[in-house]
Amino acid sequence: MKNELKIFFTALMFFTRIPCSAWVGYTPEYLERSTRYFPLIGFIVGSISGGVFYLSQLFLPVSISLVLSMLAGILTTGAFHEDGLADVCDGFGGGWTKEKILEIMKDSRIGTYGVIGLVLILLSKYLLSLELAGISTIYLIGVIFLGHILSRLNAATVILFFEYSREDATSKVKPVAKKLRLSDYIVALAIGLIPLVGMAYYLSFLIVFIIVPLIILMIYLGRYFNKWIGGFTGDCLGTVQQLSEIVIYIFMLAIWKYI
Numbered sequence: 571m572k573n574e575l576k577i578f579f580t581a582l583m584f585f586t587r588i589p590c591s592a593w594v595g596y597t598p599e600y601l602e603r604s605t606r607y608f609p610l611i612g613f614i615v616g617s618i619s620g621g622v623f624y625l626s627q628l629f630l631p632v633s634i635s636l637v638l639s640m641l642a643g644i645l646t647t648g649a650f651h652e653d654g655l656a657d658v659c660d661g662f663g664g665g666w667t668k669e670k671i672l673e674i675m676k677d678s679r680i681g682t683y684g685v686i687g688l689v690l691i692l693l694s695k696y697l698l699s700l701e702l703a704g705i706s707t708i709y710l711i712g713v714i715f716l717g718h719i720l721s722r723l724n725a726a727t728v729i730l731f732f733e734y735s736r737e738d739a740t741s742k743v744k745p746v747a748k749k750l751r752l753s754d755y756i757v758a759l760a761i762g763l764i765p766l767v768g769m770a771y772y773l774s775f776l777i778v779f780i781i782v783p784l785i786i787l788m789i790y791l792g793r794y795f796n797k798w799i800g801g802f803t804g805d806c807l808g809t810v811q812q813l814s815e816i817v818i819y820i821f822m823l824a825i826w827k828y829i
Contacts, residue, residue: 577603578604581604581605582611586648587648604747605755606754606755606757606758608758609726612721615643616714619646622639623710623711626639627703640696640699651811652692655687656680656687660677660681661674663683672799675803698819705823709826712769716769717819719762720765720766720780722762722811724787724814725808728810730750733800734749734801735801736801766781774828776825783817783821787810791809
């Protein structure tokens, strides 16, 4: 049980800014196995984002509440995934070889492609959330939970089915699990499917079909990264998480008319 707690707190320590006790420590093995708790980290971040939105919309306009909710999520993770997205946009937008792509991704400075990527992803989240809020406050909060959880499960799926880029030795160091045991993935899958099954039960079984576009996105991005840099990196996983979240919001908005 103590080791299991250390594995969980390792995930919490690396993928959020939530303070953790010094007894947790760090080992590469714990980092590898912490992937099993990616969806649970999504539950925590989703709880904070959804909670901030719910409380703030009691006193403030929905538009302002959404901004505060997004800000809460970003502060909780330290913009960890958004930073990965920006690096990937810069690297793949400005590089034409493995070496050049990874060299650009290593640069801590943000370029034009990165700025455009961040603006578009944040604007998309805001506008989609605004439309979902127009349907129902509770529905939006449910989608926020689902988005944070399933998007991280999709990132874990990339680790399971694709290889870590060996060329990443020249990239900047980021904590990332390079391999994923099937047993650990099953745990992540079980955690990730709980909210999906719950929403499908209470609203409509059609919601489970969200896995289709997520699988398509996962396969496409995994193969794309493999083609250009020989596998995924930590920044690539951040990109998968961010784009998966957008796909979930779009799907849940589109499916509402059939629920």
